[in-house]
Amino acid sequence: MFAAASTAARGDARAHGGASTSVRRVSSTWASVGARWGRETRVVREGTDARGMRRRARGARVVVDAASEEREIVRKASTRVGVSRSRSIEPEIPEDEDWEFEFPKSPGDVTTLWRGCPSRYRILFVTVFAFVVCNMDKVNISVAIIPMARDFGWTSTQAGFIQSAFFYGFAVSQLPGGFLSTKLGGTKVLPFGMLILSLATLVIPVFGVDEKSIFLARVLVGLGEGVAPSAATDIIARSVSVSERSRAVGFVFSGFNLGSVLGLGVAPILIDLTNWRTVFAIFGSCGLVWSAWAMRVYGDGGMVDESKNYDPVEGLQGRRVFTIDKKAMERGEAIPEDPPIPWGEFISNPSVRALMYVHYCQNWGFYVLLAWLPTYFTDELGVTLTNASLLTLLPPLANVAMASVSGPTADKLIRTGMDITRVRKTMQAVAFLGPATAMSTAAVLDQPVATVGLLTLGIALGAFSYAGLYSNHQDLSPKYASILLGMTNTCGALPGVIGVPLTGYLIRETGNWELSMFLPAIFFYITGTAVFAKYGSGERQAFSGQPMPLPGESPEPSDSGGH
Known part of the structure; x- marks a missing residue:
């Protein structure tokens, strides 16, 4: 696992506030501690094979959580030499100054990058792929529904009803997903949810013989995917600090759009080569492969064979153990038991209620467009199924690109001293008013080419919500972030239940695609902007059981991360 003995010693020493004697000079006390640690590192290196090292990594992570013997040695040494006892706890923000991202130019570079990057980045990388697979299984119905409707003789209303089935399960699993992620950890909940949605996708080709059976299978797909946003929010909150929050959220949640790109791009090819049932079989299998991979990486805390650092x-x-809890443990005080989940405080909090409505508004436009754009391009513009799917790729591709701008921009503004509340409101205003302006212009122009370009730009600007809406749960309460996301995403699932079939109904009754798709979304974008501007907040809320900073003290970065 370790590239060299010096690398292992340096990583371990750094994690315990000391340093390897091969790296820097240390006091005699710290040198003796380092020697003790170095001897044990050599035993591990010489006495085990690669698989044995993996077991050691797991054991080390568990032992550290239980205040291992080595950590106790460092703690006592710190006390003797007058070093703050908090130094015995691993740094909240790991020292990654010796690592920086370099774009890989060969397969060998990819391997080097994977082994050399900090473990928390591997955690995020695995998590983003969960979102990729999630949306592949979610959007495949948007393409497959066209040949399915022909095979089963469905009307546009029936097709909209089938597409909305996903959101029934998605809405039901939001709160349970948030609660379980808070109690058990997102790394346990996310693979379980992925197994459910993957198996449900796999049964569609076998048991999908009529409207009812396909509807039920899609409900189960939504049920499994519904835990993903809350679980991922919990994973991010446990893995990264506040200074990386917007980028981490933007990176992970952009996996949804990457999944849309892959799903909408691959599905029509598979349908042309075979039939619509093949899409569900292949996409469902991808989720099973991800689950096996994720359980291994998550179980090792992001460590992999031949990791360059032990982190x-x-x-x-x-x-969750917060900084305030760690300090209490250092003073020999017991950590109080968690109080019951303060559901009433959540519901009565104006900022939470505002976020619930904002999430509803955000998803109305996104879900409706995601579900109906392929049909819009085929029926309204007269393009082929393959070309319709390719055109539908443009908005999510642009969104992925914009996410690489929105997250770093928000983090930079926070680091330069801008108030977090102002940053979140600014980012979300761009995410709402950008698409609203684009849709309004497209509806007035009524030109197909202009519509595609404007929708691409509008959905791209929607990526600023990653630095607004999707980062705000962790601002309000790092401890209950996954539960808060479960609450707001329950509201966010309703547009899928209501908006997708309603759009199908409006299309049938009016025959006007722009009126049916754009006008409701514009209304919600504008009202969502106003509500968040008035009631939104980036300040930590004093919920029962939520550690709060002292008066005049800013929340520590570690309170939102696991380091």
Whole structure:
């Protein structure tokens, strides 16, 4: 696992506030501690094979959580030499100054990058692929529904009803997903949800013989995917600090759009080569492969064979331990038991209620467009199924590109001292008013080429919501972030239940695609902007059980991360 003994010693020493004697000079006390640690590192290196090292990594992570013997040695040494006892706890923000991202130019570079990057980045990388697979299984119905409707003789209303089935399960699993992620950890909940949605996708080619059976299978797909946003929010909150939050959220949640690109791009090819049933069989299999991979990486805290540094992400499962809890443990004080989940405080909080409505508004435009754009391009513009899917790729591709701008921009503004509340409101205003302006212009021009370009730009600007809406749950409460996302995303699932079939009904009754798709979305974008501007907040809320900073003290970055 370790590239060299010096690398392992340096990583371990750094994690415990000391340093390897091969790296820097240390006091005699710290040198003796380092020697003790170095001897044990050599035993591990010489006495085990690669698989044995993996077991050691798991064991080390668990032992650290239980205050291992080595950590106790460092703690006592710190006390003797007058070093703050908090130094015995691993740094909240790991020292990654010796690592920087370089775009890989060959397969060998990819391997080097994977082994050399910090473990928390591997955690995020695995998580983003969950979102990719999730949306592949979610959007495949948008393409497959066209040949399915022909085979089964469905009307546009029936097709909209089938597409909305996903959101029934998605809405039901939001709160349970948030609750379980808070209690057990997102790294346990996310693979379980992925197994459900993958198996449900796989049964469609076998048991999907009529409207009812396909509807039920799609409900189960939504049920499994519904835990993903809350679980991922919990994983991010446990893995990264506040200074990386917007980028991490933008990176992980952009996986949804990447999944849309892959799903909408691959599905029509598979349908042309075979039939619509093949799409569900192949996409469902991808989720099973991801689950096996994720359980291994998550279980090792992001460590992999031949990792260059020993820096597993701790506390990914079970109860969250915040900085205030760690300081209490250092003073020999017991951590109080968690109070019951303060559901009433959540519901009565104006900022949470505002976020619930904002999430509803955000998803109305996104879900309706995602579901109906392929049909719009085939029926309204007269393009082929393959070309319709290719045109539908443009908006999510642009969104992925814009996400690489929105997250770093928000993080930079926060680092330069801008108030977090102002940053979140600004980002979300761009995410709402950008698409609203684009849709309004497209409806007035009524030109197909202009419509495609404007929708691409509008949905791209929607990526600023990753630095607004989707980062705000962790601002309000790092401890309950996954539950808050479950609450707001329950509201966010309703547009899929209501908006997707309603759009199909409006299209049938009016025959006007722009009026049916754009006008309701514009209304919600504008009202969502106003509500968030008035009631939104980036300040931590004093919910029962939520650790709060002292008066005049800013929340520590570690309170939202697992380091």
